[in-house]
Amino acid sequence: MKYFSALIAALFFLSSSHAETDSPAIESTITESTVSETSSVWDLNDLYPDTASWDKDRNDIAARITTLRECKGKLGSSADMLAQCLSDINNTYKDLLLLYVYAYLARDTDLGNSEYLERASIAQMLLTQMGEATSFVNPELIAIGEEKLNGFLAHTDKLNDYDYYIKKTLHLAPFTLSNDEERILAATFDTMQTPSSVYDVLTNAEMPMPTVTLSDGTDVVLTPSGYSQYRAVDNRDDRKLVFDQFWETYQNYRQTLGLTLEGQVKNDVLMARLRGYDSALQRAQAEDNIPEAVYHALVDTVNEHLDSLHRLVTLRQRVLGIDESHYYDIYPAVIPLERTYTLEETKALTISAFQPLGPNYVNTFTEAVNQNWMHVYPSPGKRSGAYVMGAAYDVHPYMLLNYDNTLESVSTFAHEWGHAMHSLLANRNQPFSKSDYATFIAEIASTANEVLLFEYLKNNAKTDEERLHFLFKELSQLRATFFRQTQFAEFELAIHEHVERGGALSGDKLNSIYGDLLKRYFGHDLGVMTIDEAYTVEWAYVPHFYRNFYVYQYATSISAAYYLMDRVLNDGEEAQQQYLDILRAGGSDYPYEILRRAGVDMASHEVYLAVIRRMNRLMDEAEQILDKQPSKPVEVTKTP
Numbered sequence: 001m002k003y004f005s006a007l008i009a010a011l012f013f014l015s016s017s018h019a020e021t022d023s024p025a026i027e028s029t030i031t032e033s034t035v036s037e038t039s040s041v042w043d044l045n046d047l048y049p050d051t052a053s054w055d056k057d058r059n060d061i062a063a064r065i066t067t068l069r070e071c072k073g074k075l076g077s078s079a080d081m082l083a084q085c086l087s088d089i090n091n092t093y094k095d096l097l098l099l100y101v102y103a104y105l106a107r108d109t110d111l112g113n114s115e116y117l118e119r120a121s122i123a124q125m126l127l128t129q130m131g132e133a134t135s136f137v138n139p140e141l142i143a144i145g146e147e148k149l150n151g152f153l154a155h156t157d158k159l160n161d162y163d164y165y166i167k168k169t170l171h172l173a174p175f176t177l178s179n180d181e182e183r184i185l186a187a188t189f190d191t192m193q194t195p196s197s198v199y200d201v202l203t204n205a206e207m208p209m210p211t212v213t214l215s216d217g218t219d220v221v222l223t224p225s226g227y228s229q230y231r232a233v234d235n236r237d238d239r240k241l242v243f244d245q246f247w248e249t250y251q252n253y254r255q256t257l258g259l260t261l262e263g264q265v266k267n268d269v270l271m272a273r274l275r276g277y278d279s280a281l282q283r284a285q286a287e288d289n290i291p292e293a294v295y296h297a298l299v300d301t302v303n304e305h306l307d308s309l310h311r312l313v314t315l316r317q318r319v320l321g322i323d324e325s326h327y328y329d330i331y332p333a334v335i336p337l338e339r340t341y342t343l344e345e346t347k348a349l350t351i352s353a354f355q356p357l358g359p360n361y362v363n364t365f366t367e368a369v370n371q372n373w374m375h376v377y378p379s380p381g382k383r384s385g386a387y388v389m390g391a392a393y394d395v396h397p398y399m400l401l402n403y404d405n406t407l408e409s410v411s412t413f414a415h416e417w418g419h420a421m422h423s424l425l426a427n428r429n430q431p432f433s434k435s436d437y438a439t440f441i442a443e444i445a446s447t448a449n450e451v452l453l454f455e456y457l458k459n460n461a462k463t464d465e466e467r468l469h470f471l472f473k474e475l476s477q478l479r480a481t482f483f484r485q486t487q488f489a490e491f492e493l494a495i496h497e498h499v500e501r502g503g504a505l506s507g508d509k510l511n512s513i514y515g516d517l518l519k520r521y522f523g524h525d526l527g528v529m530t531i532d533e534a535y536t537v538e539w540a541y542v543p544h545f546y547r548n549f550y551v552y553q554y555a556t557s558i559s560a561a562y563y564l565m566d567r568v569l570n571d572g573e574e575a576q577q578q579y580l581d582i583l584r585a586g587g588s589d590y591p592y593e594i595l596r597r598a599g600v601d602m603a604s605h606e607v608y609l610a611v612i613r614r615m616n617r618l619m620d621e622a623e624q625i626l627d628k629q630p631s632k633p634v635e636v637t638k639t640p
């Protein structure tokens, strides 16, 4: 069960939008038509030549899943039998994922198509059946025991592809229950999803979102995606209005939203207790064997360097020409840049930007980026956001984008190609059973590409204005990823610990916990930025809190990327190889170990300090440019 749940979870993870840094990732807004070009549409024939072959495969796989049950009770009979069973399970799963990827991708380009929806739900059902049919594997391995399994491993190299899996399973033995108990827990899977399903429907569909009239007379509806667009408008009164109305709506529903989040946290705490963990955090970290010190190194280092975040707020305030900062001032671009990039320009730009990663990476990327692996432009009925699906192991990664020629799209393009390259290199260098990389390292390649992109854009800017734009763009990114996700991580831990101590989480309680953190991060008491009480309901806007300690792994991933790119840009080839080793390692070992071997100790403060150092350097550069510019008349703004 564990074996597959990890991979299935990864699949869902990859399926969500990757514009994840600041806005809710789980959005399924159907975008309106703008552009559509046939040459920019992925070729699903690489998976199946036609739907008839998909249908045929579906029946074959259903039959193969049934056959897998025959391995039950036989795993310990011999090393060869164990190898045969694990290999049958893996091959079936690998083929099932092809089926799934085909259905999933087709559906996401036409969400209203009932034939596609049906195929996706059939694939989903087969995944569930696969999980049930193989739920005996882990308890049986644990019952066989370490000694005998080590004997098997020494006896035959047919088990080589599964040694890490066996090690992982044995490591979790103290927290794995009896066969019957595991079956009961597995049966609760669906009901455990209720808090997040309710949350999704309420916030994406049923909550009446406000309409506001902006100063130019346009009416805009503040859906979550409308909010993320209009909160960044230049007119300060408008963005205050957007904030006030949007958060008022969430405030009106805070008790219901508090109950859904409390439900989720209680589920996490209950599952941890039932399995014998000391805490929900321990359970979340156990599967990938991540030391708890990692969590604290991140949170402590960020807290020790909040002055860098405060410096950014003050610097933005200077450029925005306002005399005090409010929370609604964090989003507008301080230096506008009217520039668009065609897809071909973006390809060329990223190829140049990725040069520091060396010729091997660049050649592989150049070849890959010119294949029909991407669904590039928005079209009617297509899923919003962007993602990479790397689960078609023998085929290639697929990428969904909603490219709109903005710098934002360029950066998403670079980001998603990081995921795609990670999948590609892992799939080419690891057997299927060791190809799927952990969430803990999933955002390294994507963030690394973004760092290199902005480094290149900044160094090749034609004017000071352009350079400032890129500098502030990256700085905003750092605020939204490194600081914000760490703040989320602290919040997530605080609410879990609160429930673990027997406390309850009402909407008001959550406002107060979140508000305290928000104020500390943005220096409310130090006079750096005013956090208005109305906005402390922001916790209710973040779907990631329904994903069991996901956010800290986002912050650690991006920190590792900054640390590694720092080294790649300064130390050259050795650092390059170490970085590529991480990508090639896929899921062949515990993610913390993969990184440690490449010289990145995620439990040390050094990694996180690299992010702070880069941020300070970027601010130094921005200040230098600003200091030599003649001071401009500042925009007169009203103090609310």
Ligand SMILES: [Zn+2]
Pocket (backbone or CB within 6 Å): 018, 415, 419, 443, 446
């Ligand atoms: Zn990503």
